[in-house]
Amino acid sequence: MSAIPLSRRAALLGLGACAMPMVGLRAQGLGDWPNRPIRWVNPGPAGGAGDVISRLIADRLQAKLGQPIVVDNRPGAGTNIGMTQVARAAPDGYTVGLASIAANAANKWLYRNMPFDPEKDFAAVGLIALVPNIVVIPPSVPARTLQEFITWAKAQNRPINFGSVGAGSSQHLAGSQFQIITGVPLQHLPYTNGGQMNSDLIEGRLDLLFQSISAVTQMAQAGRMRPLAVSGAARVEAFPDLPTMQEQGVDITSTGWFGLCTPAGVPEPILAKLDTELQEIVQDPALAQRLSAGGAIPRAMGRADFARFMAEESAKWRVVIQAVGASVD
Template sequence: MSQPMLTRRGALLAAGSAALLPGVARAQADWPNRPIRWINPGPAGGAGDVLSRLVGDRMQARLGQPVVVDNRPGAGTNIGMTAVARAAPDGYTVGLASIAANAANKWLYRNMQFDPEKDFAAVGMIALVPNIVVIPPSVPAQNLQQFIAWARAQNRPINFGSVGAGSSQHLAGSQFQVITGLAMQHLPYTNSGQMNTDLIEGRIDMLFQSISAVTQMAQTGRMRAIAVSGADRVAAFPDLPTMQQQGVDIVSTGWFGLCTPTGVPEPILARLETELLAAMEDQGLRDRIMAGGSVPRRMGRVEFAEFMAAESARWRTVIQAVGATAD
C-alpha cells in the first residue's frame, strides 16, 4: 500500500475516533441513566447482604437510579467477584469488596479467576465487622485465658468453625492458632445455622462468629461469649473484653467496601466515590450499620486501595504460617 493511501487511511481512522469522543463524553455525563447492579459475593441474609442493601438504598437515592443487589455466593466469594471482574467497565456493575476476595483468597486458592489487585478499582470502605469468640456451655471456661488453658489440656487438636475459607472467622482462628501455638483444625461450613448448632451441642470447640449471628444465643446462655476480636468492645456486649485486653495480642476484623471492575472511566469512578462518602455521613445509616454489629468506616478510594494491599500482605503471613489452603 502506498504512503499517500496509508496517510489517508490514518486520517480517516483518526476522524472516526474523534467522532466517537463526544458520544463517550455524553455517556459519562449522563451516567447513570439505568439501574446499577451491586454484586454481593455472599449469601442472602449475611452481613455483606445486609450492608449492600443498606448502603445501596442510600446510593440509589443519591444517584436517582435503582441499585439492585445481586447475590452471587460460592467458592469463598470468588464466584461473585469473578462476575464483577468480568463485567463491562461502564459503572453499571459494582461489587462488595471483602477480606476474603480482596485480601486472603489470593493466598488460599491456587486457581483464581481474577487478580484482586489488577482487576478491581477501589471506591471506598463501608464497615469493619468484628467477631466475638464463643464456646459451648459445656466447656469450663469463663474467659479467653481459661479457654486457652483448657485447650492445652486436651489430648487432641481444638476445632473451630467458620463460614468458609478466607472468611474473617477463618482468618481470626488461624491468627489465634499462630499466636497461641495451639493445635487447631479448621471446619468450614456452608450453613451458619448448622455451625451454631454444632457449637451449642459441643461438636466444635469455638467460633469466631459475627456478632449479629449469635447475639441472642450468647445473651440467653445457649453459647458463651468470652472475647471480642476487634480493637474495641461492642455495644451488644459492653462488658465483654477484647482479646488484647485478655492478654492475646490479636485484633482481627472482617471488612467490606465498594469496588468496580478496572477500567471504569475516571468521572464515573469519582462520582461513585463522592456518593458513597456522602452516604456514609448519614447518621441514620451509621446507626443501622452499628445495630447489626458492624462499625461504619468512611474511607475514600486511595486510602481503601492502600488498606486492601496492607491486608493482603498481613494475611499472607498468617495463611502461610499455618499452611492453610482452600483447594
C-alpha cells in the same frame, strides 16, 4: 400571550426538578449515567453480614443516584464466584461488588488458581465498615474467660474444632491468627450454611467460633452460646461489657471488613461520583447507628486510601496464611 395554567406550571416545575440531578451528573462528565438499574454483587450468603451491609448501603445509594440498585447474592468458593462476575463485568458503572477481606486480601494466598487478580481486576471505591468477630463457645465448655478457654483447649489432647463461613473469611483468618499466637491446635471446618454452623456449636460438635456479631447476638444473649471476647481493637456497642481479645492477653485486633469496588476500567467520573456518595452515606449518623447496633464499625475511606488499605491487608494475611500452611486447592 396567555398565562400558563397553574396545573401545567406545577407540572413543568416538577419536571425541571427531576431533571436537575441529571444535569448535575452531565456537568461532572458522567453523560447520562446512570440511566438504568445498577447490579450490586454480594459474594456472600443471604442474611450474612455482607448481605445486611449491602442492602443498607444500596438503599441509600439508589436514592442518591436516582436508579434502582439490585443486590444480587452470589456466594461460593470463599467469595470467588461472586467477585469473578464483578471482575468480568463490563466496566460501565452498572456493576459494583462488595469487596472483602476474603476476595480482596486473603484468597490469593489460599487458592493456587485464582479466577481474577484482586489488584488488577478491580477499581477501589471506598471502605464501608470494619466487622469484628465475637469469640463464642458452647455452654458445655467450662471456660468463662479467654485464658480459661486456652487452658481448657490445651488440656484436650486433640485439635480444637472451629468453624467459619469459608476459607479466607475473617472467621477463618482470626482462627489461624489465634492458633499462631496461643499455640492451641485448631481444626478448621468450613461451612456453607451459617445457621448449621451455629447449631453445631450450640450442640457441642464445634468447640469454638469466631463469628460475626450480628449472626449470633440473640443466641449469645439468650445463653445458648457463651461469648468470651471480641476480635477488634475496641469493645463493641452490641456487647459493651465484653472485653477484647487483646484485653485478655491475646494480641489479635484484626477484623473483617467490607467495602465497595467496581470492575477495573470504569470511567474516572463514575468512580469519583461513587466515592463521594459512598463517603457521605457511611458518615450519616443514622446509618452509623444501624451498623453499630449490628456489631459493625462504620469507617469511611476514599478510593486511594482504600486501595492502599487492601494492599496492606493482603500483605498482612499472606504472613499468617503461610505460617499456618493453609490452602484450599
